[in-house]
Amino acid sequence: xxxxxxxxxxxxxxxxxxxxxxxxxxxxxxxxxxxxxxxxxxxxxxxxxxxxxxxxxxxxxxxx
Numbered sequence: 020x021x022x023x024x025x026x027x028x029x030x031x032x033x034x035x036x037x038x039x040x041x042x043x044x045x046x047x048x049x050x051x052x053x054x055x056x057x058x059x060x061x062x063x064x065x066x067x068x069x070x071x072x073x074x075x076x077x078x079x080x081x082x083x
Contacts (some may be wrong), residue, residue, distance in 0.1 A: 028042065028043075028044040028045065028069050028072055028073055029041075029042070029043045029044065030042050030065050030066055030069045031043075032062070035053070036059070038061065039055050039056060039057045039061060040055070040056045040057075040061045040062045040064075040065035041053060041054065041055050041056070041065065042054045042065050042068055042069045042072070043055070044072070046079070052079055054068060056068070
């Protein structure tokens with residue numbers, strides 16, 4: 020499944036007050052993908068991951 024490049028990819032600090040960073044986006048079939056980054060360099064890793072998704076360097080693997 021290719022990522023719909025028209026979808027919005029969001030990168031933000033976790034809303035629950037934790038120190039994790041999240042990357043969220045939806046596919047064209049209404050599925051929602053969430054990836055959580057914790058530990059050292061969590062914000063940088065989340066932003067790098069989002070950039071790779073936007074550039075088409077990574078392809079999401081949906082769960083059946």
